[in-house]
Every structure is written in C-alpha cells, then in structure tokens.
Amino acid sequence: METIKVSNLTKEFGALTAVDGISFKVSEGEIFGLLGPNGAGKTTTIKMLTTILRPTRGTASVAGYDIIKSPNDVRSSIGIIFQDPSLDDELTGRENLEFHAILYRVPKDRRAKRIPEVLKLVELEDKADVLVKNYSGGMRRRLEIGRGLLHDPKILFLDEPTIGLDPQTRRHMWEYIERLNRQHKTTIILTTHYIEEADYLCGRVAFIDHGRIVALDTPSALKEKQGGDIVSIQMGGTTAKAEKVFKRKKWIKSISKHDNSIDLTVESGEKRIPEIVMLAERQKLPISAVSLHKPSLEDVFIHYTGKTIREEEGSATDRMRIHRAAWTGRR
Amino acid sequence: MDFNAIYVLWLREMKRFTRARSRIIGMLIMPVFFLVGLGLGLGSLINTFALGGSSYLQFLVPGIIGMSLMSVAVSSGFSVIWDKQFGFLKEIMVTPNSKVSIVIGRMAGGSTTAMLSALIVILISLLIGFQPNFTLFSLVALVFMLLIAMTFISLGLILASIISDLQGFGLITNFFTMPLLFLSNSLFPLSSLPQIVSDISYFNPLTYGIDGIRKALLGPSAGITQISIWMDLAVMLVIVAAMIGAAAYAFSKSEVGQ
Numbered sequence: 213m214e215t216i217k218v219s220n221l222t223k224e225f226g227a228l229t230a231v232d233g234i235s236f237k238v239s240e241g242e243i244f245g246l247l248g249p250n251g252a253g254k255t256t257t258i259k260m261l262t263t264i265l266r267p268t269r270g271t272a273s274v275a276g277y278d279i280i281k282s283p284n285d286v287r288s289s290i291g292i293i294f295q296d297p298s299l300d301d302e303l304t305g306r307e308n309l310e311f312h313a314i315l316y317r318v319p320k321d322r323r324a325k326r327i328p329e330v331l332k333l334v335e336l337e338d339k340a341d342v343l344v345k346n347y348s349g350g351m352r353r354r355l356e357i358g359r360g361l362l363h364d365p366k367i368l369f370l371d372e373p374t375i376g377l378d379p380q381t382r383r384h385m386w387e388y389i390e391r392l393n394r395q396h397k398t399t400i401i402l403t404t405h406y407i408e409e410a411d412y413l414c415g416r417v418a419f420i421d422h423g424r425i426v427a428l429d430t431p432s433a434l435k436e437k438q439g440g441d442i443v444s445i446q447m448g449g450t451t452a453k454a455e456k457v458f459k460r461k462k463w464i465k466s467i468s469k470h471d472n473s474i475d476l477t478v479e480s481g482e483k484r485i486p487e488i489v490m491l492a493e494r495q496k497l498p499i500s501a502v503s504l505h506k507p508s509l510e511d512v513f514i515h516y517t518g519k520t521i522r523e524e525e526g527s528a529t530d531r532m533r534i535h536r537a538a539w540t541g542r543r
Numbered sequence: 544m545d546f547n548a549i550y551v552l553w554l555r556e557m558k559r560f561t562r563a564r565s566r567i568i569g570m571l572i573m574p575v576f577f578l579v580g581l582g583l584g585l586g587s588l589i590n591t592f593a594l595g596g597s598s599y600l601q602f603l604v605p606g607i608i609g610m611s612l613m614s615v616a617v618s619s620g621f622s623v624i625w626d627k628q629f630g631f632l633k634e635i636m637v638t639p640n641s642k643v644s645i646v647i648g649r650m651a652g653g654s655t656t657a658m659l660s661a662l663i664v665i666l667i668s669l670l671i672g673f674q675p676n677f678t679l680f681s682l683v684a685l686v687f688m689l690l691i692a693m694t695f696i697s698l699g700l701i702l703a704s705i706i707s708d709l710q711g712f713g714l715i716t717n718f719f720t721m722p723l724l725f726l727s728n729s730l731f732p733l734s735s736l737p738q739i740v741s742d743i744s745y746f747n748p749l750t751y752g753i754d755g756i757r758k759a760l761l762g763p764s765a766g767i768t769q770i771s772i773w774m775d776l777a778v779m780l781v782i783v784a785a786m787i788g789a790a791a792y793a794f795s796k797s798e799v800g801q
C-alpha cells in the first residue's frame with residue numbers, strides 16, 4: 213500500500229526551479245532514497261513533503277493526508293531529521309528530547325521510558341545533562357537523530373542523516389535504521405550523498421538532478437541496467453590494434469578507448485579476464501595491467517547525470533557546513 | 544488549543560532566562576541607569592510644580608517600569624529570529640501544533656520574563672526611595688504591566704516575521720522603541736512637553752499603559768488628569784487585541800525555511 217504519493221511536485225524560488233515536477237510513490241514499510249549532488253533539490257523536496265515549504269505547483273499525500281489541505285495530520289504522522297542544525301543550544305540534551313516528546317504529545321510514562329532508550333541508542337547517556345552548546349558536531353547529530361526517532365513516527369524523513377558522523381557511528385545508525393524499518397515497519401525516506409549508504413539501506417533509489425528524477429529503481433536493477441562489468445586494460449603501447457582485436461568478440465558489449473588504456477564492458481567480468489589475457493597474448497598486445505570494476509551506484513549516477521557525486525569533496529563541505537553552524541551558534 | 548506546545552515554549556523561555564545571568568543584568572542596566580541618573584540626579588533639579596508637588600522619582604518609576612517592559616517584550620522577537628537562524632524554529636514549526644498555540648506559547652514566555660524584570664525594577668525603586676500608595680487597588684498595575692508586555696511582544700513577533708537577521712532586528716527595534724519612549728508620558732508629564740510631542744503621545748500605547756500604572760500605584764489623581772484609569776484600560780485592551788491578531792496573522796503568513 214502506498215503511504216506517500218507525489219504528483220508533479222514543483223518548487224520555484226524566483227527564477228530558479230529547485231524541484232521540477234517530480235512524481236513518485238513510496239509503499240508502506242519501504243526505505244526509499246533520494247540521491248543527488250549538491251543543490252539537486254533533495255532538501256526542498258523533503259521540506260515540501262513535511263509541510264515546511266508550500267509547493268509552487270503539484271501536491272503530494274503523506275500517510276494518506278494531503279500536504280496542502282491537511283498539514284497538521286501529516287505532521288502528526290511523521291518524524292524528520294533535518295540536514296541543518298535544529299537543536300536548542302541553551303538546553304541540555306535531555307531537555308531537547310523532553311521538549312520534543314511533549315510537543316508530539318508522547319504520554320508521560322512513555323516519555324520516561326523512551327528518553328533513556330533513545331539516549332542509550334545514540335550513546336549520549338553520560339552527556340544527557342550537558343548543555344548542547346558544549347557538544348561536539350557528531351554528538352549534536354546523534355542527538356538530532358535520537359530526537360527524530362523519539363515519538364515513534366510511522367514515516368521518518370532523514371535528510372542526510374549521517375552527515376558529520378565517523379564511519380563507525382554511521383554503520384551503527386544504518387543498522388538501527390534498518391532494524392526500525394524491519395521491526396516497526398517504519399517507512400523511511402532518506403537523502404544522502406553517500407553512495408554506500410543508499411546501496412546498503414535503500415530498497416529503491418531515485419536519482420535526482422537539477423530538480424528532476426532521472427532514474428528510479430532498486431539499486432541492483434539500476435546497476436544491471438549499466439550492462440555489465442568493466443574490464444579496464446592498461447596498454448604498454450598503442451590502443452588501436454587492441455580495439456580491432458576486441459571488436460571481433462561478440463561477448464564484449466562495448467569498448468571505450470582512453471590515452472593508453474581501453475575499457476571493455478562485459479558480463480561477469482571476473483570470468484572473462486583469463487580469456488582476455490590469453491587473447492592479448494596470442495595477438496601480441498602489450499598489456500601492462502588489468503583491472504575489474506563492478507558497476508556501483510556511483511557509475512549509474514555518472515551515467516545519468518554526467519557527473520560524480522564526489523564523496524570526498526562532499527564530506528569536506530559537510531564538515532564545513534557543520535563547522536559553520538557550530539561557529540555561528542556560539543556567537 | 545495545544546496546551547502542550549504552550550507549556551513547552553513557556554518552560555523553555557524560563558530555563559533560558561534563569562540560565563542567562565548576563566541577560567538578566569543586561570535587562571536591568573538601562574532601567575537602573577534611568578532611575579538613578581534621572582530620578583535621583585536630575586530629579587532634584589526639577590520643579591515639582593507640574594507633578595503636583597510630589598517628587599520626580601515618584602513620577603518616573605511607572606515610566607521606567609513601562610520602558611523595561613517594552614524593551615524586554617520586544618526582545619522576544621529577537622529569540623524568534625535567533626531560533627530561525629540556529630534552526631530550532633524548524634523543529635517547532637514541523638510539530639503538529641497550531642501556529643496560534645505557538646504564538647501564545649511565545650507570548651506566555653515573553654510576558655513572564657518581562658513581568659519578572661519589571662518586578663525587579665519595582666523592587667529596586669522601592670530601595671532608592673519610591674513610595675507608592677499601596678492598596679489592594681494597586682494590583683491593577685499588574686494588569687497594565689501585562690498589557691504593555693503583550694502589546695510589545697506582539698510588535699516583536701511581527702517584526703521577527705518580517706526581518707530575518709539579528710543585527711537588522713536590533714536596529715529596527717531601537718528605531719521603534721526610542722521614539723516610543725520619548726514620545727510618551729514615560730519620562731515627563733505630557734503637560735510639560737511641547738504641544739506637538741504631547742499630541743503625538745496620545746497615539747502611543749505606552750502612554751496609556753504607563754498612565755494606568757501611575758494611577759494604580761499613586762492614586763487616581765496621578766498622571767494624565769483628563770483620562771480615567773478605566774479609559775486607559777479600555778484603550779489598552781483594544782490595542783492588545785489588535786496587536787495579538789496582527790502578530791498571529793504575520794506569523795501564519797511567514798514561511799519558515801531559509
């Protein structure tokens with residue numbers, strides 16, 4: 213059963229179309245990913261679905277409620293972890309959680325049980341009574357994640373949930389998100405820069421670029437559409453002869469030449485490597501190295517958008533963003 | 544009505560207030576400076592004829608109460624902008640609570656801090672020689688104080704839904720509060736002000752609020768003689784209702800987000 217239906221959702225900021233008529237559906241209990249480069253429109257989409265921003269055109273229903281006509285019903289059914297900081301610095305971690313729970317009408321006895329649980333989950337038990345302004349960036353993020361889960365929402369929106377976390381904590385969060393989804397059938401919509409995050413967590417992924425969905429499917433189906441593995445061959449000499457040789461082979465789906473290397477697209481690349489090497493031997497092609505590359509979501513992404521998501525750079529800007537927020541926060 | 548949200552926003556303001564010592568001191572500096580500098584210093588030079596013979600300090604204290612209420616109340620808009628800049632506003636706005644409840648919660652928090660700071664000002668004035676005419680009726684002063692606080696919290700919220708940066712807010716509120724202070728009966732009796740100033744002062748909510756406090760604390764003959772305390776009350780009630788309505792409207796129109 214669909215719990216989110218988005219139809220032709222559009223947001224314009226003046227001349228800029230941040231989200232450009234996107235449509236998709238998410239079923240109950242699904243983990244759905246929105247993947248895209250900076251400025252693609254992920255956050256804007258999430259903000260519209262969570263009723264923080266009004267769409268310019270189009271609409272959506274979340275948990276069966278229209279986001280424009282019944283925003284309050286939508287709000288009671290969802291939880292959200294924002295990309296940007298959203299804690300009260302002048303309160304302690306525990307107070308932030310407590311206030312959140314009251315704002316969501318979590319009954320008192322449930323609160324008393326749930327808050328320690330959440331603190332334990334995000335490993336902030338010993339910092340619970342410290343003012344948030346004395347937290348590190350990662351601790352803040354963990355508190356925000358804990359807060360988003362606190363009221364057991366049926367649908368959870370996570371806007372780059374693991375930004376600024378160390379790899380170990382990130383794993384930990386993935387496992388928790390997965391468990392939440394499995395045990396409580398929580399529907400999860402997440403955006404991310406981290407390809408492995410989408411690959412690991414998401415049942416289906418939508419690639420979004422310039423406000424449009426350019427591809428939408430399960431990670432494995434998306435990878436399959438790439439047509440196979442890439443065997444990349446470093447040549448000692450010219451690639452011209454090699455190209456002629458490989459062109460004759462039916463099982464090679466496509467060939468692309470670079471300066472002194474040549475890429476072959478084949479299925480089950482690991483099994484084809486011996487054959488490729490023997491062929492080169494027979495034809496006296498000077499091979500200096502062979503490498504196998506299984507298609508990743510990243511390749512799919514490059515295929516559809518013509519650019520990499522560039523995780524390294526991504527995480528550098530993430531760090532900057534968090535840093536900046538922390539800095540202005542202390543003024 | 545979402546009482547949970549009202550309660551949380553109020554409680555949050557109280558926690559922040561009691562934790563920020565420097566803020567409390569900052570709130571009191573100006574009023575104390577005025578009380579001592581004007582009330583005791585300048586006051587001794589003033590011909591008390593226009594004041595009906597009582598000392599200038601007696602006249603001044605209600606004005607300073609009004610002034611501190613106004614400045615503390617307007618600054619609740621400051622905390623809205625603060626929340627907007629540091630992201631906490633998103634957290635509040637995305638919860639399933641009506642905007643009206645959120646506005647009321649802010650009002651409750653802001654009025655309580657404003658009232659607390661005004662009560663401290665009264666305490667300080669008593670220490671330096673203010674002698675009110677305390678009767679049961681004096682409690683009406685609290686009503687006027689609350690009405691002043693609510694009027695200016697509304698102004699603060701309206702400004703906060705238009706302005707988005709802290710510096711700009713600081714400038715604009717000064718731009719509003721300084722003239723409001725001087726174009727009123729806060730520091731000097733209207734009868735001793737130039738005609739034009741006194742005419743303008745009749746359009747200033749602070750004038751009626753302060754006049755009400757004066758009459759409640761010093762007796763019905765204090766303050767503006769042509770107006771009764773009930774007239775003051777009626778005017779203030781109308782103003783407060785209009786301001787709260789305007790604040791709720793401005794808030795519901797303003798879109799959160801960047």
Ligand SMILES: Nc1ncnc2c1ncn2[C@@H]1O[C@H](COP(=O)(O)OP(=O)(O)OP(=O)(O)O)[C@@H](O)[C@H]1O
Nearest residue numbers: 225230248249250251252253254255256257800801
């Ligand atoms: N309030 C706003 N006013 C004007 N432009 C905006 C506003 N919010 C977002 N934008 C623009 O809309 C586009 C999409 O922004 P959005 O935040 O949705 O991107 P994103 O996919 O979340 O990117 P990131 O990965 O960096 O978080 C960007 O070009 C951004 O500059």
Ligand SMILES: [Mg+2]
Nearest residue numbers: 254255256295
């Ligand atoms: Mg974003």
